Amino acid sequence: MDSLPxxxxxxxxxxLPDSPAAEAPTFLDRLFDAGLLVRTGVDGLYGRSGAxxxxxxxxDRLVSxxxxxxxxxxxxxxxxxxxxxFERSGYLKGFPHLAGTVHSFCGxxxxxxxxxxxxxxxxxxxxxxxxxxxxxxxxxxxxxxxxAAARGPLPQGGLLFDLQSYCFRHEPSLEPTRMQLFRMRExxxxxxxxxxxxxxxxxxxxGTKMMAGLGLPLAVDLANDPFFGRxxxxxxxxxxxxNLKFELNVPVNxxxxxxxxxxFNYHQDHFGTTWGLTQAxxxxxxxxxxxxxxxxxxxxxxxxxxxxxxxxxxxxxxxLWG
Amino acid sequence: MDSLPxxxxxxxxxxLPDSPAAEAPTFLDRLFDAGLLVRTGVDGLYGRSGAxxxxxxxxDRLVSxxxxxxxxxxxxxxxxxxxxxFERSGYLKGFPHLAGTVHSFCGxxxxxxxxxxxxxxxxxxxxxxxxxxxxxxxxxxxxxxxxAAARGPLPQGGLLFDLQSYCFRHEPSLEPTRMQLFRMRExxxxxxxxxxxxxxxxxxxxGTKMMAGLGLPLAVDLANDPFFGRxxxxxxxxxxxxNLKFELNVPVNxxxxxxxxxxFNYHQDHFGTTWGLTQAxxxxxxxxxxxxxxxxxxxxxxxxxxxxxxxxxxxxxxxLWG
Numbered sequence: 282m283d284s285l286p287x288x289x290x291x292x293x294x295x296x297l298p299d300s301p302a303a304e305a306p307t308f309l310d311r312l313f314d315a316g317l318l319v320r321t322g323v324d325g326l327y328g329r330s331g332a333x334x335x336x337x338x339x340x341d342r343l344v345s346x347x348x349x350x351x352x353x354x355x356x357x358x359x360x361x362x363x364x365x366x367f368e369r370s371g372y373l374k375g376f377p378h379l380a381g382t383v384h385s386f387c388g389x390x391x392x393x394x395x396x397x398x399x400x401x402x403x404x405x406x407x408x409x410x411x412x413x414x415x416x417x418x419x420x421x422x423x424x425x426x427x428x429a430a431a432r433g434p435l436p437q438g439g440l441l442f443d444l445q446s447y448c449f450r451h452e453p454s455l456e457p458t459r460m461q462l463f464r465m466r467e468x469x470x471x472x473x474x475x476x477x478x479x480x481x482x483x484x485x486x487x488g489t490k491m492m493a494g495l496g497l498p499l500a501v502d503l504a505n506d507p508f509f510g511r512x513x514x515x516x517x518x519x520x521x522x523x524n525l526k527f528e529l530n531v532p533v534n535x536x537x538x539x540x541x542x543x544x545f546n547y548h549q550d551h552f553g554t555t556w557g558l559t560q561a562x563x564x565x566x567x568x569x570x571x572x573x574x575x576x577x578x579x580x581x582x583x584x585x586x587x588x589x590x591x592x593x594x595x596x597x598x599x600x601l602w603g
Numbered sequence: 604m605d606s607l608p609x610x611x612x613x614x615x616x617x618x619l620p621d622s623p624a625a626e627a628p629t630f631l632d633r634l635f636d637a638g639l640l641v642r643t644g645v646d647g648l649y650g651r652s653g654a655x656x657x658x659x660x661x662x663d664r665l666v667s668x669x670x671x672x673x674x675x676x677x678x679x680x681x682x683x684x685x686x687x688x689f690e691r692s693g694y695l696k697g698f699p700h701l702a703g704t705v706h707s708f709c710g711x712x713x714x715x716x717x718x719x720x721x722x723x724x725x726x727x728x729x730x731x732x733x734x735x736x737x738x739x740x741x742x743x744x745x746x747x748x749x750x751a752a753a754r755g756p757l758p759q760g761g762l763l764f765d766l767q768s769y770c771f772r773h774e775p776s777l778e779p780t781r782m783q784l785f786r787m788r789e790x791x792x793x794x795x796x797x798x799x800x801x802x803x804x805x806x807x808x809x810g811t812k813m814m815a816g817l818g819l820p821l822a823v824d825l826a827n828d829p830f831f832g833r834x835x836x837x838x839x840x841x842x843x844x845x846n847l848k849f850e851l852n853v854p855v856n857x858x859x860x861x862x863x864x865x866x867f868n869y870h871q872d873h874f875g876t877t878w879g880l881t882q883a884x885x886x887x888x889x890x891x892x893x894x895x896x897x898x899x900x901x902x903x904x905x906x907x908x909x910x911x912x913x914x915x916x917x918x919x920x921x922x923l924w925g
Contacts, residue, residue: 451705
């Protein structure tokens, strides 16, 4: 990864305007007060105003424009995926604490009466809910790998996909950048190690230029996924030692703990092996993806350019809304 | 409801082109074969191609244009809502069988090891999952009512909202029009009975013209929601007797059982009473909504104009992508 773009790795305190005093409302409170996010009573679960959505949609179009020449195949999955696919994906090994399974009522009328009595009495009515065949999508690319593998070996030169979906992660938080339901845009490359690493290089460059062009202070850093438990620490170390994950960080909640707005991931042959996805020559396919956290980038823009979209710098507005 | 538009209530068999012979592939199979929908292994859970999404997006914009003059407040909620809000909404009384609760792993490392052993052995690993604070959104407007009520009494003249979200209903089916996860666009009106009924009249007219303009055979019919159990039959009858729900039906899977693509609902004071939502004069607010099943309308277009979007009638293409 010698060709990583040289970036300022120490965002200065000046990079975060209007840092609130101790008694001042938090950034989340200010987003609520401005009506940009809407309270639901659950941490990390918010409604979005039309203004907020207009930024998300503009970012989505911007990412499309940056990748347009590559002619990725567009595919969109709903926010839930097959449970059996999810089980086979290996997600539960690394991130059992983040997953969300969907459960439903399968009882008769007597069971229904008991359920309603529980709700009425404020007791737990969810124990009788039974797992359905659906699990919430943890990352936009998870439903893609078995879909691609079902088509047979990759063509010469591999494949490139364009994805976006709502994703779920069970990590209630008061940081507005850590939502339980959020949208992730992704490009996913499948092919030889050289092909997928070249893809990641291209997007490290494009993503960095995109975010700098939006007037955001940033740093690209080696990173790891939030693996569960002690064994997870080893997995995280391995991931770092092999330079598998980079994140593009922007100070949003604080300068000390900047927010990963984009991530650049090399999965090696993990998904290829898991799903029997092969290259044209029969060898196992490698994969890589670049992910854009659409709400996180929106929040970074709101933090740095202010809560009034009309007052954003003219060049940023031009980039988003031409 | 004397002013309901006069419509052909008996779609003729000619209204459904290319009805397949007994051995021929089903409409769902043809959608898979054309790559418009993508198999996930779960009935009612599908990926969408870029072409399919381009229709959904065009319909979404068309609905925006039709409603633009009304200056509805745009709000977007994620595909999950607060469980306590959901409990209070009354949805569980009518539709316990359709709801989806989100459950997560809350154990330690030993629990994790047991979970993985269950997955490995093909045993049920979901029993230990615990309900989170989130339930999948059953209809786009459910998260809105408490949000609106929290603002205080409605202003004079009431309010109008513009919503869209993925919704979940646990009803696995091989009919492509009955998805478990699908997108619903909605306008929601809150105000006096006269105001919300006038809103419904306007959209009965606009929605009918919109669908006719897309070259679709249709009928507007009195309808009821799929209430659960024997008590549900009575609720359904009441709903019909009071003309509370109309659906705009288009033959898609069959002429005998056409598909509700739009619905026009008068909730009377149900949500107003449930959420303490009041009019400017302090009396309880009435509400109504019009819902557009974006995947269902897309499927109706594919069924009637063919699976090749480029070959659709020029006027339909102009209306969508003009």
